[in-house]
Amino acid sequence: METFSSLTQNWIKGHPIWAAMILGSGAVFASEIIWSGIKYVRDKFRIAKNHVLAVLVFNEKSVICADKHKINRNYQCSNKYCKEKHLRILVNLIDRAEYSIDIAMYTVTIFAITDALKHAIARGLNVRLIYDKEMMVCSGSQIEILDKHGVQVRAPANTATALMHHKFCVLDSSSRIKELTGKQQTNNSRSILVSGSANWTQQAFSGNWENTVIYADKAVIACFQNEFDRIWKSLDNSYITS
Known part of the structure; x- marks a missing residue:
């Protein structure tokens, strides 16, 4: 029986364009979350400082x-x-x-x-x-x-x-x-x-x-x-x- 990991790898090999789009979207989403966190901490620090x-x-x-x-x-x-x-x-x-x-x-x-x-x-x-x-x-x-x-x-x-x-x-x-x-x-x-x-x-x-x-x-x-x-x-x- 194929594992989830091997199934995923096979799907990526068979659908390289879709895989690239999904991975790219995930990276953008993750970066947005990280940037939002940075801005939140920065703004909270700025407010506290002021x-x-x-x-x-x-x-x-x-x-x-x-x-x-x-x-x-x-x-x-x-x-x-x-x-x-x-x-x-x-x-x-x-x-x-x-x-x-x-x-x-x-x-x-x-x-x-x-x-x-x-x-x-x-x-x-x-x-x-x-x-x-x-x-x-x-x-x-x-x-x-x-x-x-x-x-x-x-x-x-x-x-x-x-x-x-x-x-x-x-x-x-x-x-x-x-x-x-x-x-x-x-x-x-x-x-x-x-x-x-x-x-x-x-x-x-x-x-x-x-x-x-x-x-x-x-x-x-x-x-x-x-x-x-x-x-x-x-x-x-x-x-x-x-």
């Missing part, structure tokens, strides 16, 4: 170029730790937001960020800020000014035993866009998360060893947005300036 958009590090080198920036506002700085360049990145993110900005920040003292948030309010954005109550009267605090310019601000009523010590900002999250407009996030809007050790203060940007990371990962952004919303709702009956 989830972190920037890492801003502040240290003792962040202000070594400060005098040059004071003399020339357009100074092309090569210092990768430069406070001014880092600040410009954050301001640009605020300026590019289209719908909402939710900030949980121990305190805010940087005028450039205050101005950017004022402009966001003027553009019609919904801006919310959760901060630590004790920082309302700290030196240089911009909380009261932001409140007067339309930023919705809330803080825990009692911070004697615990601090509102978060330092993060969510811009144009999908859930907030849907909440505010009733529509899903558009292709032109990109959710951004800014988080790290640094407060938005002169001390953090100019005198401390700090970090700020900018993310575009939807899952991570959703976690931070959910926590912001949870805290915000919990403060309904707490200290509110507006």
Whole structure:
């Protein structure tokens, strides 16, 4: 009795053209599968790689170029730790937001960020800020000014035993866009998360060893947005300036 292998070989010998066509089609099909797998892995890696958009590090080198920036506002700085360049990145993110900005920040003292948030309010954005109550009267605090310019601000009523010590900002999250407009996030809007050790203060940007990371990962952004919303709702009956 002929085996399957010998039958196959005999068929191939008797039908060389058909055999070539079948083998060729199989090779093409296999190559398509392999290429699809390569593209999938490549694209997944590319997406994952792009989830972190920037890492801003502040240290003792962040202000070594400060005098040059004071003399020339357009100074092309090569210092990768430069406070001014880092600040410009954050301001640009605020300026590019289209719908909402939710900030949980121990305190805010940087005028450039205050101005950017004022402009966001003027553009019609919904801006919310959760901060630590004790920082309302700290030196240089911009909380009261932001409140007067339309930023919705809330803080825990009692911070004697615990601090509102978060330092993060969510811009144009999908859930907030849907909440505010009733529509899903558009292709032109990109959710951004800014988080790290640094407060938005002169001390953090100019005198401390700090970090700020900018993310575009939807899952991570959703976690931070959910926590912001949870805290915000919990403060309904707490200290509110507006």
